[in-house]
């Protein structure tokens with residue numbers, strides 16, 4: 691029987707219910723994370739759970755867990771469901787309370803929920819690349835918070851589906867921000883360009899790994915804004931996330947990106963990523979710190 695984590699308890703899927711007045715359900719008042727499991731282990735666990743705690747802090751949600759405590763809880767769930775390769779969705783809401791926009795006073799217990807997914811790496815798409823479309827970024831101005839409010843992202847992804855594409859790349863006016871569920875990179879003349887980390891994008895954990903691999907391989911990694919035109923004229927385009935890894939975009943709005951094939955820099959980053967999964971299983975140095 692598949693288990694779901696509800697507030698520290700592993701319960702059978704059928705019995706995993708949420709209260710009707712949970713603020714996550716009513717207002718989208720909560721945050722989440724999505725971690726990848728390779729070979730029964732959480733990949734880059736620390737930065738994911740650090741980001742969860744940061745998101746909680748940014749929305750004034752008092753979360754009583756430490757990074758280590760969260761890793762332990764989630765690993766228990768992974769083991770209970772016997773997941774070797776897959777992912778875990780973890781969400782935290784401000785809790786259940788009578789509906790009122792303001793935070794409940796006195797505060798109520800946060801509700802923590804997590805469930806697992808069982809799947810392997812997306813080999814075919816990594817090799818062949820995907821199609822993407824571009825669309826205006828209509829989201830709020832705190833995209834650095836991994837908030838449950840994903841309506842802008844959902845509408846962008848649905849547009850991609852409508853055009854038979856796998857991802858929607860968003861732009862605010864002329865500036866490319868990020869995908870509906872990924873970070874975006876344009877590669878031109880052997881250099882990588884990606885939106886700087888600020889309130890307009892999620893600071894992707896896969897982005898951190900890609901930055902690390904690029905630095906290791908002496909590929910310039912420019913954290914600079916770039917335009918939609920620059921993206922359309924790039925030699926290679928990549929989108930990245932915990933589930934799609936280093937994913938090549940070979941068609942943009944129906945037009946080929948570069949020569950329409952997966953490019954050389956993309957392949958180098960993909961090889962580096964695979965080596966990274968295989969050998970160091972999620973530990974590397976960032977600014978001298980193990981993450």
Ligand SMILES: Cc1ncc(COP(=O)(O)O)c(C=O)c1O
Pocket residue numbers: 724843868869870871872873891892893894895896897930931932933
């Ligand atoms: C909007 C958005 N940007 C970027 C990312 C990539 O983040 P990560 O690499 O941590 O999965 C995601 C992942 O879901 C996302 O939803």
